[in-house]
Amino acid sequence: MIELTPALSEHRLKGQVREIGINPNYWYAVAWAHEIKPLQILAITLWNQELAIYCDDQNIVRAVENRCPHKGVALHRGVVQRDAIVCPYHGWKFQNGQCTHIPYFPIDQKLPTACLRTFPVREQYGIIFVFPGDPAQADQIPLLDIPQYANPNWLMIPVSAHFNAHYTICNENTMDVFHGYLHRNLQGWFDPVLLKLEEAEASVRADYRVSYRGAIARFLGLNDTSKVITRTISVNYQYPNYINSLQDLSYLYLMRSPISQHESRSFSLLFVNVRLPKWLIALLQPVLERVIRNRLFMRFLAQDIAMIESEYENYLRDRSRRYVEVNPAIIALQRVMIRQYNFSLDCSTGES
Ligand code: FES
Ligand SMILES: [Fe+2]
Structure with missing residues (x-):
């Protein structure tokens, strides 16, 4: 049995702890999988970062910054076309973080460099997880292991x-x-x-x-x-x-x-x-x-x-x-x- 005592020397921690942020280099649950239907977009916020999460035509869930690189409009108001997300304002299309189409540009005109931040996503246990930190670390960080999931005894x-x-x-x-x-x-x-x-x-x-x-x-x-x-x-x-x-x-x-x-x-x-x-x-x-x-x-x-x-x-x-x-x-x-x-x-x- 561990004794409980007023830990006076630790009081400093208590105030400080309410001001901290998160360590982004972990997988964070952000939505239930059933909340995102194919070709639909969900707006979510993970530690002040606004994300547009969408499910493409191959049922792959993707996460991008919810802000169009053109003028900053929220992309969750747009539409999904195949694996791309299309901004509702001028119709710029983004695939894997790159602008790949602008509807009012002539076919041979060079597209501007307009990068849309993308985030690693995993769907497991009926939950969508996003990795908000350094994408290069995402594969090294395991998701939570839930052995009871889909086990009929539970x-x-x-x-x-x-x-x-x-x-x-x-x-x-x-x-x-x-x-x-x-x-x-x-x-x-x-x-x-x-x-x-x-x-x-x-x-x-x-x-x-x-x-x-x-x-x-x-x-x-x-x-x-x-x-x-x-x-x-x-x-x-x-x-x-x-x-x-x-x-x-x-x-x-x-x-x-x-x-x-x-x-x-x-x-x-x-x-x-x-x-x-x-x-x-x-x-x-x-x-x-x-x-x-x-x-x-x-x-x-x-x-x-x-x-x-x-x-x-x-x-x-x-x-x-x-x-x-x-x-x-x-x-x-x-x-x-x-x-x-x-x-x-x-x-x-x-x-x-
Ligand atoms: S603001 Fe998104 S295309 Fe113009
Ligand atoms: Fe409780």
Whole structure:
């Protein structure tokens, strides 16, 4: 068991952590794959970078800067032609970042050099990921591994969330197992104890012992009776995502998508090992998915969002005010996020 203490020497971190940016040299979840239909364009923002994401006629998803190099018009208002995106204003056409056609130019006239920034994209697990950093590094950085995906033993529940808060506050909420108090009316967990904490350059893993009781615990296969049951929850932050597990009973893959200093999203895949035959899981999937998402997950999430947004509002009212953090796992998480941000700054300024 790890003792919780007010870590006075670390207070400086807390203020600084709300001002950091992201390390762009990772894959970030930006949309659900079903949101982008062939030949359609979706406008999204990833850490202040506006992107137009489109699906071409070969079903390949592409991401470009959402700003025409001609006069800056938003390209998501345009159209897709085969693998190209066409600006709505003067009809300039862009393929692989190059302007390849201007409709009012004579056929033999040389086209201006007008480059459109493109971004590496991957579609996996029903999610679109974008690599906003140095494209040369994209292939070396692996996507999150989700072995439970498409495995019929697991019931998968996708969940989206939006937060009016800096992403670091959202991440701290996920690491903070001590807020079971907030969810007490939902029969959440109680009596948390931090058992183990490991910190590395880009990760923090905290194991907590928690207790459950009641109908939700029974539903999740934690308990057949009304007795209290104790389990270990692993909260594993692997920049910029979370992989949390409740022993072998459920897994939560939470992909954080920072929009700006003031806004964040998350794309989560919750896997539950429901104790039903596979054929019945397949049959009940749509109903179970809706019930678990709306009756369970979203109710917890709504309570979390209220706290996260309140914390951020008060931070904005007085940025110099310091608060008392007592959970070493949160302090470790803050260090990792700051380190990753600083690391990206060092790279961009050419330092080692
Ligand atoms: S602004 Fe895009 S073509 Fe002119
Ligand atoms: Fe919560």
